[in-house]
Amino acid sequence: MRLVIIGAGFAGMYAALSSARLRDIAGASPKRIKITLIAPQPSLVVRPRLYEPHPDRMTAPLGPLLAAIDVDYVKGSAQTIDTAARTVDIVAADGGRTTLEYDRLVLATGSRLFKPNLPGLAEHGFSVDSYDDAVALDRHLHGLTKQPPSVARNTVVVAGGGFTGIEAATELPARLRAILGNDAKPRVVIVERGEVVGPDMGPGPRPLIEAALAKLDIEARLGVGVAALDASGVTLSDGARIDAATVVWAAGMRAAPLTAQIPAERDNLGRLLVDRQLRVPGVAGVFATGDAAHAASDDIGNTALMSCQHATRMGAFAGHNAAAELLELPTRTYHQEAYVTCLDLGTAGALFTRGWERDVEMTGEEAKTAKREINTVWIYPPSAERAAALASADPERVTAL
Incomplete structure (x- = not known):
């Protein structure tokens, strides 16, 4: 059986980690449950930092991490998804094409500037x-x-x-x-x-x-x-x-175009509407996560935002649940009641708020210190050490903040 993840952003990375974690817990071998991640490069672009100087330094390698947790990496861009045949067509940089079959698919293709x-x-x-x-x-x-x-x-x-x-x-x-x-x-x-x-x-x-x-x-x-x-x-x-x-x-975001190939309902940002397990209703075997998904984050009407904070945890739930279905184990209901913002204000400091009402908790240099910690430590991938990496991907404990 094969679980395919499209995308190596925050949601895709944590989908890989959490699915590999559950496979490990269940005692299933990588040969029985193959986990494959498709992306143009085996690296995480630290997108929340691209407004900073030296953006060429804002990537983190994923190759060693994926190898440590027995997740296969396929270099290329997913071009076509056939949800009836359960296949993904991949185009490499040199124009070569590959087709992968999947039993479960996690769409973690992120968003694009509108x-x-x-x-x-x-x-x-x-x-x-x-x-x-x-x-x-x-x-x-x-x-x-x-x-x-x-x-x-x-x-x-x-x-x-x-x-x-x-x-x-x-x-x-x-x-x-x-x-x-x-x-x-x-x-x-x-x-x-x-x-x-x-x-x-x-x-x-x-x-x-x-x-x-x-x-x-x-x-x-x-x-x-x-x-x-x-x-x-x-x-x-x-x-x-x-x-x-x-x-x-810097005027607005939309879900990546690949989501349009899934025959399902989308919101006005192009995100696929998903259930509380992050499945795409009516499309067998397909999960959507991160910026590709419109998901309820609690029971009082809040929905996940297009943010690293939400994508990280959503990815962990989507990967866990996709693997759980293959392993015939219980799935988990995605929830993310806690919400904070940390807005960088350049040399004027920063602004840290907590809750959906955005109550101000820190300002100035205190908030700037928190922002530096978030941007340089918390949002980066875990180390490529198998036990520690898998332990970091418990969906109930994953948070970018």
Whole structure:
């Protein structure tokens, strides 16, 4: 029997760990229950850190870890899923094709930045959504030193004032000064269609976010959007013009396109609706997890967000349950009542909240210390030591925070 996991992000990594853990507990051999992970590279992109300098360093190897827990790695991109035949077609970088049969499938394909069909966005917009995108932005920022000093050269427009947009924007003044010199006068402008910055953060943290933006001299254009981009800046929906050498798009996420191949119901973000065991109803043998899944996280109406925090634990439950079905063992009900946020605010510190109401628990340097711990320790893969790695994947104990 074969359990196939598509994706090597936080959800896919923990699906592999937890399924291997249950296989071990049940005393089943890797030959009896084969666990296979498909991904373009055997590495975890530490996506929550891609807004930071040196994004080329934001990966962690998974090859030794997968080998230690007897999970097969297949290098390539899943191209086609046939849920009737229970097969996945894989395309390698050289164009070669492979087909894998599965008995259980865990779809952990993550999410992508939503890019509308705006004039100039594809040609002139940057992002911190993927490893390649973040590296391209970093190269572009360093390339600004070849341009003559000007207000436009020193200006960055960040389109989107949500969590990612705020973290990218608040990091940029220090990044630009490090690249252009301390005499440079960076100008960072957040453009947000909503009436407030951080609309999803709620009213409690908002004054602290606004104070941080003011401290960093970051402007906010609210109630407008970017209508068009060109090589020298952006035109806003109200007709205003901002000359800028750099535009960072951070306006919304959607589930990865592969989820569209599963014949099941999806939400408005493209996520597959799943039951409390993370199965896709009506599609035999298929589980969805992480950013690919719309899942209830408790019994009072909260649903998992597109976040590392939720993907890690969801992945552990999905992997456990997929393996449990093959081993004819009881499955577990996914639940994740605890919820925190830790928002980086650049040199203005950070903001730590707890609960769905986002009650502020830490600010300033105290929160910044917590953010560093999260970003540099807690979200990284466990060591490639079999017993410790498997022990880390008990679904009831897994948490990214």
